[in-house]
Amino acid sequence: MEVSIISCSKPFAFIWTALLLSSVVGYRPVIIVHGILDGPRQFEILARFINESHPGTNVTTFALYDYIASLKPLWQQVEDFRQAINSIMKRADGVHLICFSQGGLICRGVLATLPKHNVHSLIFLASPLAGQYGDSHYLRYFFPKFIKTRLYHICYTGWGQKVSVCNYWNDPHQRERYLQSSNYLAPLNGEIEHVNLTAWRDSFLRIHILVLIGGNDDGVITPWQSSIFGFYDSDETVVEMENQDYYRKDAFGLKTLDSRGAVVKCVVPGVQHTSWHSNLTVYQTCIDKWLT
Numbered sequence: 001m002e003v004s005i006i007s008c009s010k011p012f013a014f015i016w017t018a019l020l021l022s023s024v025v026g027y028r029p030v031i032i033v034h035g036i037l038d039g040p041r042q043f044e045i046l047a048r049f050i051n052e053s054h055p056g057t058n059v060t061t062f063a064l065y066d067y068i069a070s071l072k073p074l075w076q077q078v079e080d081f082r083q084a085i086n087s088i089m090k091r092a093d094g095v096h097l098i099c100f101s102q103g104g105l106i107c108r109g110v111l112a113t114l115p116k117h118n119v120h121s122l123i124f125l126a127s128p129l130a131g132q133y134g135d136s137h138y139l140r141y142f143f144p145k146f147i148k149t150r151l152y153h154i155c156y157t158g159w160g161q162k163v164s165v166c167n168y169w170n171d172p173h174q175r176e177r178y179l180q181s182s183n184y185l186a187p188l189n190g191e192i193e194h195v196n197l198t199a200w201r202d203s204f205l206r207i208h209i210l211v212l213i214g215g216n217d218d219g220v221i222t223p224w225q226s227s228i229f230g231f232y233d234s235d236e237t238v239v240e241m242e243n244q245d246y247y248r249k250d251a252f253g254l255k256t257l258d259s260r261g262a263v264v265k266c267v268v269p270g271v272q273h274t275s276w277h278s279n280l281t282v283y284q285t286c287i288d289k290w291l292t
């Protein structure tokens with residue numbers, strides 16, 4: 001399924017319907033996982049959108065690894081997010097996850113290793129799901145002296161893998177080094193064989209719907225198609241999700257999900273990276289309908 005912005009929705013009819021519905025059924029709790037160098041404060045507008053369209057929804061944004069602490073290695077962050085997410089999940093008949101940017105990769109680590117999870121809608125908002133290869137201002141902030149073509153010298157070392165960005169740094173010209181050194185993204189995407197692959201795939205496949213949101217004006221996620229599971233080949237030509245090896249081999253369940261009709265891509269132009277979670281059009285077009 002591919003959704004793009006053509007028509008304008010009717011906010012009043014929509015809020016009215018939501019009000020009527022909520023008086024009959026309760027909404028599943030929504031858990032938001034923030035991105036790099038941000039925290040719960042950046043998600044207050046999104047929480048308001050949810051509260052307005054689905055009144056009474058319990059929305060939680062964890063204050064975990066906020067701001068500079070978001071640079072900690074992702075497996076370490078996954079440990080704490082797993083515990084926090086699980087504590088909400090245990091008390092609910094299903095939850096929805098909205099994971100922004102780097103938070104999307106944290107959510108994937110959590111779901112892979114939480115075999116009894118009850119996530120219903122898994123929503124990735126501008127998340128570098130296939131990795132990152134671009135020197136955005138974020139990168140210059142972390143590694144001021146390095147340009148992207150040389151960053152692998154740092155990232156693909158034991159030391160480098162202790163920085164979150166390096167956990168999903170995917171240099172298309174250093175494929176062998178990436179596969180050897182990436183201790184997060186490569187195993188998670190099933191780009192290397194490992195003992196947990198089947199268990200992780202089974203766990204991931206418990207979700208009901210996967211929503212991938214991104215767009216070409218993002219400005220940070222590079223290539224932007226990484227947010228819909230596309231990525232560069234060695235010529236820096238973007239290969240779309242369906243032609244990626246991990247998709248074809250169904251290495252982590254993506255192809256199976258897609259064959260169930262459970263993968264939704266929502267591509268929206270005109271949205272910069274840090275605006276995804278506060279843009280009402282994005283919310284109404286790509287997120288709202290999956291939060292019931």
Ligand SMILES: *[C@@H]1O[C@H](CO)[C@@H](O)[C@H](O)[C@H]1NC(C)=O
Nearest residue numbers: 047048050051052055056059
């Ligand atoms: C949700 O909306 C209701 C009604 O407008 C308001 O009273 C309440 O404070 C809101 N809750 C949150 C957490 O924003």
Ligand SMILES: *[C@@H]1O[C@H](CO)[C@@H](O)[C@H](O)[C@H]1NC(C)=O
Nearest residue numbers: 029058059060087088089091
């Ligand atoms: C929302 O969920 C959390 C975690 O389950 C719980 O502690 C909190 O009391 C809930 N809030 C409301 C208003 O139900």
Ligand SMILES: *[C@@H]1O[C@H](CO)[C@@H](O)[C@H](O)[C@H]1NC(C)=O
Nearest residue numbers: 113187193194195196197199
């Ligand atoms: C497999 O999972 C176990 C238990 O969670 C973990 O200790 C181990 O490091 C994992 N192995 C790999 C290769 O990811």
Ligand SMILES: *[C@@H]1O[C@H](CO)[C@@H](O)[C@H](O)[C@H]1NC(C)=O
Nearest residue numbers: 268269270271275279281282
């Ligand atoms: C929100 O997204 C729409 C849809 O692409 C875009 O046209 C608009 O400029 C965005 N608004 C803001 C404030 O970013």
